[in-house]
Amino acid sequence: MAPNLKSPGVLHSVPDIERALAHLWAGAAAHRGEGERHVAARSSVLNLVVVAGRRETAEHCAATIEATAGRHPSRSLILSALDMEGRPGLDATIGTVSVATEEGTTQSGAETVYVTVHGPTSNHLASIIVPLLVHDLPVALWWPREPQFDTHRADRLLPIADRLIVDGSSWSGDGLDRLAAMARVTQGRRLFVADFALLRQARWREALASFYDLPDLRPHLRAVRSITVEFAAPEEDDPSGLTNIVRPVYHVAWLASRLGMNVVAPMRRLPDGSRVATLRQGDHAVAVQWRPVCSDLGEGSTARVEIVSRLRGAELVGDVTAGDCTVEVALHDKGRERVRRTYQAPRLGEVDLLERALEDSVSDLVAGDALAMAGRLIAAEPTPRGAVERRRSRDHD
């Protein structure tokens, strides 16, 4: 296996970075150690740009990217900002990664450019990113922590990207303002959004979909009467309203977009901490409720989803609950238990999430529909004051 290589020292300009990259790969190709494989050709499949903000975030992202290098050999540009008030400039280092499969038969190369920017340069990240992109390969923009969608930086960065990767479940407050902003700024762009918050729910989506794999139950998909999502909150009534509920909102948005529903009354918050909305499917209304519950699950995690449908007087109740590594599905048809199954469905780690975020294609369209629907669902939801203040303090990230 070829070794991991590093650039000789700290680089201070984009041309220096370009020269160092060429030099590193020439060195890798020439390397022929005993028992090691010769890197005959380098295959890149994408550019991955990380707007990391803080250095510790950059290091965390770099570790995640390294773990995905086998599946997604890419040029990764990880940008972090230091002393915003200092002199303009950048410091960069480069590393390459080679990975073998478990069988040891194949290997893959990836390169990571770490760039730390200083002073006003941090307002012009696009001018550093664009020259360093590998030609004609898709660009994924991973914006961890708290992306700022309504800013000059977003205006400059989003047009570079083909794919935006975020984690809505990590946003401060209830996350809904930011979710609405993301739905707004991505609308009409050729930009796929991969939100870890939605990707995390793949196990839920498979479980919910499984209700209707039985052909005789499929007509119920056109007769949904209510959707209830219970989410974990510090207290049963979530008095602060600051629990991040991006994931529970995505549940409903995904179902509504797949089942051709429209928003009649957007989400509103009730005094007991729950939220409600009304959708329409065909000629009937669909009552939606998000309910906080005390749970061992992490704050904002979905604890249970229930879908009730009624067709020609027959009621079907589908119920999904999740544990750490399993999802349990129960389906009652006319009051009688029809299906009960426990799926082995471990939670996805960040490496899995990033891999999925980088490769999904058909689900991009599904995610786009879900995001647009989420935007419509939360259109009128006011953000609690506390969340706004907390976000302001973090926006300098």
Added chain:
Amino acid sequence: MSPARVPVPEPPARTARQLREATSSALRRRRADDLNPLRRGLRLERVPDPCSFVLFGATGDLAHRKVMPAIYQLWRTNLLPAEFSLVAVARRPYTDEAFVAEVRASVEAHSRVQPIDEDAWAELAKRITYQQLDFGGDAGFDRLSKRLDELDAERGTAGNRLFYLATQPSQVTEIVHQLGRVGLDHELRGAGWRRVVVEKPFGRDYESARRLNHELAKVFRESQVYRIDHYLGKETVRNLLVFRFGNGIFEPVWNRSYVDHVQITVAESLGVESRGAFYEETGASRDILQNHLLQLMTLVAMEPPSSFHADALRDQKLQVLRAITTPDIEHVRHDVVRGQYGSGWVEGVAAAGYREEPEVDPESETETYVAGRFTIDDWRWSGVPFYLRAGKRLPKRATEIAIQFKEVPLPLFRDSNGDPAPNVLAMRIQPDEGIMLRFAAKVPGLGLDVRTVNMDFDYGTSFAVDSPDAYETLILDALLGDASLFTRADEVEAAWSVVTPIIEGWATMLAPRFPNYAAGTFGPEAADELMQRDGRRWRRI
């Protein structure tokens, strides 16, 4: 007096547009009911229906090494429905518990993902039952039929049944006949589907293949029969389809105007291992040429299908098989070579000759190597030879398809150092799956020296991930009712109509002096001579 008949007015004739709209609206409704919209964007847009998987030969090697690990893997990754039951059928007496324990040990030994997920295994194990059954007796099949009905009621398997015949080839007809006798083939409206998976070999010559197909057809419709050749389930073979039909740039040169010849190689470094008795009955022609090599040839030579539906794909493959020139005795004599390995050294280890292998006749004339020159009589390939070779105990394991293009019409660089070799596009199927393009490049410097260089693409350098096992792919496809990667009856017969004349021709000819190549070499000299006569040589693999 009878009352006057009142004329009944004819219903107003619907316009063509109304009919179209009614039809398309009905189709839309049906599609909406057929598909689960919540599956859009998930790993599988369709999942297998609830079903019973009936595994004949459940105590055999194939079931333990391949089928059960694949079933476990599909279950572990939630690709099987909750309403799933596996009925293991074999002659030996077992309790359910004893069988499950034995299968568990096999899955542990052969699963590609380790360690075993205890929870997933426990759930799957609950769905496994064992049924002892004498394939020749009626009583056992009557019991099986009743048991499957019970499972439908107990586990909601909805009358859907897949019969997987992992048995000796000689038992296939008997089992199929019995399934028909007890009505397990019947697909009544709303009563579930019935499918049968048959393992290769599909006969041992054209006549026996026809007989086998005939016997299968007495009970099952062709659309219910899934002939499994695990080679077609390999990720790499499927990649070949993507390479050809997912890239537009190769199509214009993929024909007789640009291609000089094609070489397809299936080389194994292993000998017959513990399969001496089996191999004595088959040889390289039946074991590799009739299926793997000809299947690869069809994938290279076929016209683009109109879709990736099973029959669209298989129709095009069939066209190729039918267009291969049927070998006559002269062709067999001159253009087909057989060989058998003697002792030698492979990968630094001494290897016994074929005749010294266990369960092999010391005077055996079974071929362990076959090479041949074939042509396809159609507009695309007329005059382009396809050289096929397969052998055991060759120096390395490699499967490769190489398209050699014609030389440039005017060799401008003849006088330069290093005359450029013709372009070659090579697709490595295994190991180190990848694609290589050979072309000429100028050597840097003041002169005009030309050198041949390889532009090498390794799938591994782009995707360092392990692929699913072929059995996982194929079993899931069979459960989903997708027959694209399974061989149709007419394909099997067409392939045998190419190979049978070779086997029959050899039977009338004096056999070469076997062994005629040493283990660890690239086959008999006659194979090299076959190429030299055409002014070509085998690629070094």
